[in-house]
Amino acid sequence: MPSSVIKKYYYFENEKILRIVYQSGSVYDYQDVSQSVFDEFRAAFSKGIFLNKVIKPNFKYQKIA
Template sequence: MPSSVIKYYNYFPDTEILRIIYQSEAVYEYFKVPEPVFTQFREARSKGQFLNKVIKPRFKYRKISD
């Protein structure tokens, strides 16, 4: 999963939380992300574009760390 924006990601299906660890080491959690949306994200050719176009505008989030 080479990405210039995203270093790692984890998805927690029980809570529908998508955790993104950015290349900058900042960590964000996106809430109530349905599993089909996560699947689309995981399969997206550009995860950064998918994150910016689909996930960020639709789902609440919080910053966990810098």
């Protein structure tokens, strides 16, 4: 299902970084995201809800663009 918030996402397994490209064009890296959390995110029906409820409150992030 297309997201109204997330345009694309990438997971860098070695660095444990989840990169989110928002529809607005902003890009954020969420740090120390385990493979299992990424798998849950990828499987979530609503990635935006999962992002807001699980990722944002629990992981440090850095705006990169």
